[in-house]
Each structure stands twice: as C-alpha cells, then as structure tokens.
Amino acid sequence: MIQYEKFTLANGLRVLVHEDKSTPMAVIDVIYDVGARDENPNKTGFAHLFEHLMFGGSVNVPVYDEPLQIAGGENNAYTSNDLTNYYCQLPAENIETAFWLESDRMLSLAFSEKSLEVQRKVVSEEFKEHYINKPYGDVWHKMRKLAYTKHPYKWMTIGEELSHVENATLQDVKDFFLEHYTPSNAILVVAGNVTIAEVKMLAEKWFAPIPAGNKYKRDLPQEPKQTEARKLEVRANVPLDAIYKCWHIYPRLDQRYYVVDLITEILSGGGSSRLFQSLVKEKKLFSNVECYHVGSTDAGLLTIEGKLLKGVSMADADAAINEELKKLQAEGVSAKELEKVKNKTESTMAFNDMSITERADSLAVYELLGDANLINTELGKYQAVTTTDIITESRIVFDEKNCSTLYYYSNNA
Amino acid sequence: MINRTIAPEIKDATEFNLQLKPYEKFTLDNGVEVYAINAGAQDVLQLEMVFYAGNSYESANAVAAVTNHMLKNGTSTKTAFQINEHFEYYGSHCNRNCSNEVASLSLHTLNKHLNVLLPVMREMISDSVFPEDELATYKQICKQKLSVSLQKCDFVANRLIDAYVFGEAHPYGKVITAADYDAITTDQLKQHFNKYYLNGKCIIFVAGLLPKDIFQQLNKNFGSLSLNKQQIILPPHGILPAKEKKYRIQNDANGVQGAIRMARPFPTRHHPDYMKTMVLNALFGGFFGSRLMSNIREEKGYTYGIHSYIQNHIQDSAWLISTEAGKDVCEATVEEVYKEMKLLREELIDEEELSLVRNYLIGSILGDLDGPFHIIGRWKNIILNDLDEKYFYDSVTAIKTVSAEELQALSEKYLRAEDFYELIVI
Numbered sequence: 001m002i003q004y005e006k007f008t009l010a011n012g013l014r015v016l017v018h019e020d021k022s023t024p025m026a027v028i029d030v031i032y033d034v035g036a037r038d039e040n041p042n043k044t045g046f047a048h049l050f051e052h053l054m055f056g057g058s059v060n061v062p063v064y065d066e067p068l069q070i071a072g073g074e075n076n077a078y079t080s081n082d083l084t085n086y087y088c089q090l091p092a093e094n095i096e097t098a099f100w101l102e103s104d105r106m107l108s109l110a111f112s113e114k115s116l117e118v119q120r121k122v123v124s125e126e127f128k129e130h131y132i133n134k135p136y137g138d139v140w141h142k143m144r145k146l147a148y149t150k151h152p153y154k155w156m157t158i159g160e161e162l163s164h165v166e167n168a169t170l171q172d173v174k175d176f177f178l179e180h181y182t183p184s185n186a187i188l189v190v191a192g193n194v195t196i197a198e199v200k201m202l203a204e205k206w207f208a209p210i211p212a213g214n215k216y217k218r219d220l221p222q223e224p225k226q227t228e229a230r231k232l233e234v235r236a237n238v239p240l241d242a243i244y245k246c247w248h249i250y251p252r253l254d255q256r257y258y259v260v261d262l263i264t265e266i267l268s269g270g271g272s273s274r275l276f277q278s279l280v281k282e283k284k285l286f287s288n289v290e291c292y293h294v295g296s297t298d299a300g301l302l303t304i305e306g307k308l309l310k311g312v313s314m315a316d317a318d319a320a321i322n323e324e325l326k327k328l329q330a331e332g333v334s335a336k337e338l339e340k341v342k343n344k345t346e347s348t349m350a351f352n353d354m355s356i357t358e359r360a361d362s363l364a365v366y367e368l369l370g371d372a373n374l375i376n377t378e379l380g381k382y383q384a385v386t387t388t389d390i391i392t393e394s395r396i397v398f399d400e401k402n403c404s405t406l407y408y409y410s411n412n413a
Numbered sequence: 414m415i416n417r418t419i420a421p422e423i424k425d426a427t428e429f430n431l432q433l434k435p436y437e438k439f440t441l442d443n444g445v446e447v448y449a450i451n452a453g454a455q456d457v458l459q460l461e462m463v464f465y466a467g468n469s470y471e472s473a474n475a476v477a478a479v480t481n482h483m484l485k486n487g488t489s490t491k492t493a494f495q496i497n498e499h500f501e502y503y504g505s506h507c508n509r510n511c512s513n514e515v516a517s518l519s520l521h522t523l524n525k526h527l528n529v530l531l532p533v534m535r536e537m538i539s540d541s542v543f544p545e546d547e548l549a550t551y552k553q554i555c556k557q558k559l560s561v562s563l564q565k566c567d568f569v570a571n572r573l574i575d576a577y578v579f580g581e582a583h584p585y586g587k588v589i590t591a592a593d594y595d596a597i598t599t600d601q602l603k604q605h606f607n608k609y610y611l612n613g614k615c616i617i618f619v620a621g622l623l624p625k626d627i628f629q630q631l632n633k634n635f636g637s638l639s640l641n642k643q644q645i646i647l648p649p650h651g652i653l654p655a656k657e658k659k660y661r662i663q664n665d666a667n668g669v670q671g672a673i674r675m676a677r678p679f680p681t682r683h684h685p686d687y688m689k690t691m692v693l694n695a696l697f698g699g700f701f702g703s704r705l706m707s708n709i710r711e712e713k714g715y716t717y718g719i720h721s722y723i724q725n726h727i728q729d730s731a732w733l734i735s736t737e738a739g740k741d742v743c744e745a746t747v748e749e750v751y752k753e754m755k756l757l758r759e760e761l762i763d764e765e766e767l768s769l770v771r772n773y774l775i776g777s778i779l780g781d782l783d784g785p786f787h788i789i790g791r792w793k794n795i796i797l798n799d800l801d802e803k804y805f806y807d808s809v810t811a812i813k814t815v816s817a818e819e820l821q822a823l824s825e826k827y828l829r830a831e832d833f834y835e836l837i838v839i
Contacts, residue, residue, distance in 0.1 A: 023783050072775055270500075272494055347503075
C-alpha cells in the first residue's frame, strides 16, 4: 500500500506527497498534460522539442541544470504521445532548490532564440540516431500511419518528419507554452524524505503565485473502427525480413485493457510464453518474436513483431502467427497459465515500487489518468480477469478486419 | 513577493556524511561466501551467484557467453520450457549475464516464492545438459542478432575501438563473428561448465528485505555443491594494441551519422591516480553538465549526447569518449574534443566549476545508495575488484578534496591527443 496525500492550490495545480523516511533523497516530478497527440498535424514533434527547451533557461533563472547540480541533484524528462514528464532527484535537505527551478519554468521560460536554434539541431540528431540511422528505424513511422487514419497517434513523438522540427519558430514555442504549461494542466508529485507540512509550505511559496492560465480542452479526432485488413510491404537495406502486425485495443482506463495486457503476457512475456515457445523454439521460423503494447491513454495498439529466420517465407511466418492466435481464440488459457501472468504482474509492480523515482512517476501518471489511487487498486483489476475474459477478448481483438500488417523485406535476403 | 532570481539556501553536498551500509557475511558449508544487505520495505529480494566463468576463461570465442546463456536451456530432469515456466509461474526473473572475468546467474523474486526457486537454480548450476537442438537454435538467434547489429555504426565502433586498445586476442578486445558461433560445440560448453560452474569458484550476493532463514535456505541448496574446491587460474592475456591510431570506416553507404570513439589505455582502480581521475572524467564528459556535453551538444548541437567514461574492467582499463554525431560534423566534433583536452591541460579549472562537480558527484552517490539493490551493487564492484570499504570512503574524500592543480596535472598526464585512438564509423 503506497500512502500519499493530495491537495490542490488555488491556481489549480494538483500536488501529491508521498513520504518515505528510509531514503536521504527527495524526488520532484512535474507532469504536464500534453503530448504528441495534442500537436498541430503540420507541426509534429513539437511537444518533445519543447521538452528540450524547458532546460534552456526560465524567466528568472538563466540555466536550469547548474543550480540543481550544485545542490547535488540530477534530472531528466520524457515525452510520450500522451504526456510530458520532468523529474529530478536531490538530497532532501536541498529540496527547495527544485521547487525554485520547477516553479520558475512553470511561471515562464526565457524564450531564447539561441536555445531554440541549438535544440532544433540536437533533436534532429536524436531523430537521426533513433529513427533514420538504424535498421528498421522507420517501422513505427510507417505502422502508425497504416493503423491510424484520424487519431493523432498516427505520428511519432519525435515527429512526422524532420522538417517539422527544423521549421519550429519562437512564436510556436510561446504559443505552446501559454496553451499547455499552466498550473491547471500540471501535477506536482513530491516523494521521499519530506513531510506533508513542508511540501505544503513550499508549494504555497513557489507555485501558488503562478497565474492559473487556461485549462486546455482536449478534443481529438477519434479513430473510426477499422473494418478491413490493411497491408503494407516495404523493402529496405536491412539484413533480415521482419513482420509487424497491429490490432486496435482499448483505452487505458477500460477494464478490457487489463484483459488485453494479460494476453500480451501470455503470448510473449518470457521464455515460457506461447509465441517464443511455438515460433522460435518448436517451429523454428523466427529468431525473435514479441508481443507488446505501450499502454497509451486513448485506444492503443497491440503489436506482434518478429524477425524471420533466413529462408522462411513471409507467408509462412504470418500464417504461423495467425495459427497461434486462432488456438488462443478456440481453446483459451488454463487457470494455471492465467495465474502465471497475474503473478508476474504482481511481482513487476512490487519491484517497480522499490525506488522513490518510480513511485513518484506512477503517482503522477495515475493522477493524470484521473485517480492516483490506481497505484494501489490496479492489481485488483488484473486479479479480476477470468479465463472467459481472455477468450472473449482474444476473439474480438484478433479479428483480421482489425489488423494492420507490415511486411518489411530485406533487400539482401 | 519572493525574489525568484535568488537561489534558495542549500546544504553543500560535500557536507553530507556518506555511509555505505556494511554487509553481513556468511560462509556456506563448502566455503562459498555470501554477502548480504538486509534492507528495504518491499518483500522482494535479488540474489546473484557470481562465477569466475567469464570470457577471460573461455577456450574459444563466445563459449563463455553461450554456456552462461544456456544454463537455462535444460537439465537432466527439466526442459528449457519447464525451467522458464517454473520461474515465470512464480512471477520471478532468473537471468544470466556474462562479462569478461565473471558470469552470473541471478534471481529477482517475491520472498514468499524463494523456497521453490532455489532448488531449480541449484539444478541449473550443477546439472545443465546443453542439448544439441537448443544450441543449434540459440546459434541461429545469435547470428541473426549479430547481422542486425553489424549494420549499426555504434555497435561496430564499440567493437573496433576495444580491439585497437587491447588487441583482438585479449578478452576485452574480442571481435565475435558468425563463424565463431558456428564453430561452438556442446562439448566445449560442457567443458566450460564443468570447470567453471560445476567445480568452479562462486560468490553469492543477496539483497532485499531478507527472510530470517536466508542463510539456511542458501546453505541447503548450494552448500553441498563441489564449488570452491579447485583453484581457478586466470589465463594470462597479453595486451597487443594497434599501431595505427586514426581510423575512418564506411560501414553503411546510407548512413547519416557517424559513431565517434576515442580511447586511451588507463590503469585499474588500484592505481593511485584512479579516484581523482574519476572527478576529472566527470568534469570532462561524465555528466550532463560536463565540458564535452556543454560544448558539443548544448553549444554546437552536433549530437544528441556525448560521454566520456573509464571502462569498468578488472585487469586493465581504458578511458573513452563516445558519441554519435551528424555525418558532416564528425571531424569537427573530434577537433572539439581535442580542444577540450587542451583547455584542461593548459588552464586551471575555476573553483565554481569544480565545486559544482563535487556537489553533483556526492549527490549522485547519495542517490545511488538508495535501496538494498543499489547498495549490494556497490559492494559487488568493490569485492570483485579485490578492494574494501576504504575504497568507497577514499573515493568520497577524493571528490571532496581534489584540487584544481591536481586535476590539471592529471590532464597533462592522461589527456594528451597523441595517446588517443580515434575512430569514426559511418
């Protein structure tokens, strides 16, 4: 049971405090309710570029990193399609430094032309490093466009194309800040060797004076139900043929999400999972095969991907995956197999809760979803899943009409 | 109104009194030493059985890594599937890891399942059978993975720079090929297993909120194995560094970035310069606020990240600079690295910057002592490097007291352009 207390400042900033006296450290986690899904389709990659700019100086503090490092702290941030999260860890005695730094950049940025110019280049190099200069690096660029026709999940967090990032202007940066980086669109989590009274005092002192700003109203185009199988074939300079298959699943808070999450574990959660055992070990068709989803807030995708062993045809590989899915749809799972993936979920959660950084991150993400107490109640939702649920959902999700398939052929195979 | 231009008061990180929680030590009936850290709030534990079975001991390339991996691929009573299913049913993770000197088998589990998991680990280290079919499948997997990796400039660069510094005949410089995997036989694996696991030398590290009977459980399962009976001798390996210092390699005709690696030999943790050089390394390229990062990423935007580090080796080491930069700015990046070395040799570091690095490093150690797994990780490194807790406290003292003059002297000694191997792989 993770204990925490929550209060809300007059400007709308939600604050959660989790005390842990066993550590000398404190973590401050600030999550902003903005991700790549909130971007203008012609200016994609902006939420992530903006994350970089948050380190380029704020209105009263010329640089973010140095004062934090002097206080013995470390920090980082990440952007997803759904949210942007900034976190830092420092000795608990010095926690006020983090309040000072985080509140100043929520108040306003320095909006430096130099910072924008440099970070455009840095993000371009990040784009190249992860998505261009890497075998199979463009898969998700292609797959998102195939699987989504309307929803902004159709582009990647890094951006639809390099030019969107390269063309970002300082006015874009200012507009984005005003629209999204307000107290009412943010959640502050403080965890570690702190007291609730201390955090209340510091939050009032540093964050309460920030003007409330407007609450962002999200109104995203919804993805229509997919009604026929989609296929795409590409050829590239990669050493091996690969296959990617995606099916639309459920929003993060839907009870059926938990059923599907356990299905991914049954199919590929380890050395005894179905796809690995059948397709790698027994049938010897793949050198690796994985099933996963990314837990997105709106309805996401369940993916099965694999690299084919040399000499195996794409048609045979695809058919073998489908055969495993048909088996699941026809026979379901045994009570023991379901128990196995539930046990794994319980264990994963216990290990995640080992560090205050993870606990702070979970509290922030769950609060953004609508209820921080999911950190304590979510295991129960997994426990409630039955073998009947598994069979029902596997029949609904693994419908050919709900599937997008990408055949990624090697030029050299 | 608060004045936001003034930083809040801080406690200087160098005033923190860092304490490394001492371990408890047990010895099993057969002489295997167990180092334990009992701490934490969750009912979970991490167990690591470390064997002197790394690639320094192997008879042919990749034999150590493949033997280590296949500890999970079958015993005389259980198939690979059954072993995996057993650990996974209890929500636990049993992993293998092979490095240069040591290779390990580790377990992460909820405490309540420990008693049903240890007997299977015992089987894996005393009765692995290395089935032919499992080896054939695993070789295919390794070769396919290698073919993908070889297309990545960073992977190719990492292998080559090590080979330049240590020579391909040295465990740290080995370059594994598909032919190496093809040549591996189950006999080689069985021999490696017999010598270095079944009759090998083992040390156990365990951490978490430990059950009261942890010693009894470990002794019951591992105390009667024929471990630590024979002397395990580290085969001698000569270092044969490359003569040529500068390399430019075209690996991918369509590459848009180059992987840059620069490296020079460096002594081990036992050398008197080591601890102070760790501070110099941090300032040079060891964290986000370092000179290399500030100049090459934050000022010029040539790269997403640039780092320097001293390799975590036991017998010998190297100091490396590593980055991926835009194809057109690779040469300029290399030049900037040399400029930063020159600055460190020629100009004294000012007290403000040095103080920032001291505080950052102390804060980072403090954060890294959070929780039993991190603490045992520190101890494992100390013990495997044949050091003691004095190393930890002396390192902290070095961070707090090293002077700008000493850092300049170290720069003059170690950051000389002519000593560095230099490689760009596009």
